[in-house]
Amino acid sequence: MDAIFHEKQEGSLCAQHCLNNLLQGEYFTPVDLSSIAHQLDEEERMRMAEGGVMSDEYRTFLQQPSGNMDDSGFFSIQVISNALRVWGLELMLFNSREYQRLMIDPINEKAFICNYKEHWFTVRKLGQQWFNLNSLLTGPELISDTYLALFLAQLQQEGYSIFVIRGNLPDCEAEQILGIMRVQQQQRPKLIGEDEAQGSSGQR
Structure with missing residues (x-):
């Protein structure tokens, strides 16, 4: 998991974090x-x-x-x-007629960008596994293939706009490493600030 580039939230720069997490570097x-x-x-x-x-x-x-x-x-x-x-990449609206006509299973895509109320984040495949690279999380969150479609459906239900990334993403270290090995995640990452909030409420 250490090889995965994951920019964490600073101010309201989620668009920058979203793009850099998608491209896997400080682009x-x-x-x-x-x-x-x-x-x-x-x-x-x-x-x-x-x-x-x-x-x-x-x-x-x-x-x-x-x-x-x-x-x-x-x-x-x-x-x-x-x-x-x-970078020669295009965005396509996930629930558009144009995309739905293609009848592509989400797990066969490479990445998605999600937006809700001015917050942007990336969901990307690295090697053979999917990761939620939301900058509001303390680290990348592993998403199983079986859960991916459900995860995207849940986001849509919550009012998110989801865009499919079309084109070839630049090469990255995480892609090479995760191409030859699969990772497991014992503990899901928390939202940034969740630990502090729990700690301070515990102290009170």
Whole structure:
């Protein structure tokens, strides 16, 4: 499990953690994602300007905050999508008609990105095993093949949007190691802060 790259939550930078945990390395910084967001904002501004820079719509648009990022470190699906395109990867909505028509068993995919209320996280296959690489967890969580479909269905029920990653992910150490050996997990990772919360309530 030590070979698995797992970035833990810092501030509201879950989009960065989600991408880096997916790609298994420190591929993106907040600065990288901010520049993608600014680029998208500029493209949107130019499209709006086509309707005339004196129009009410354009003026209203200029007064609105960016829809691609905010001061807390949140980034939109467009930013994530553009960041993945750099690596030749595409996103496809898991419950879209287009994807459902392909009738692919989730265990035959390579990775999923999940989003709910501005929190992003990655579920990825490494070797022959699946892992929940949520940055809110203290470490990677092993997901059995039989539980994967149930896990994704549960997320959808809770209101998550799930995206399938299409394309070839970059090589990583964890992929090579877990390709020749399987790991077992005795104890599931907790949510970050859960230990402290239990400790302080115990002390009280």
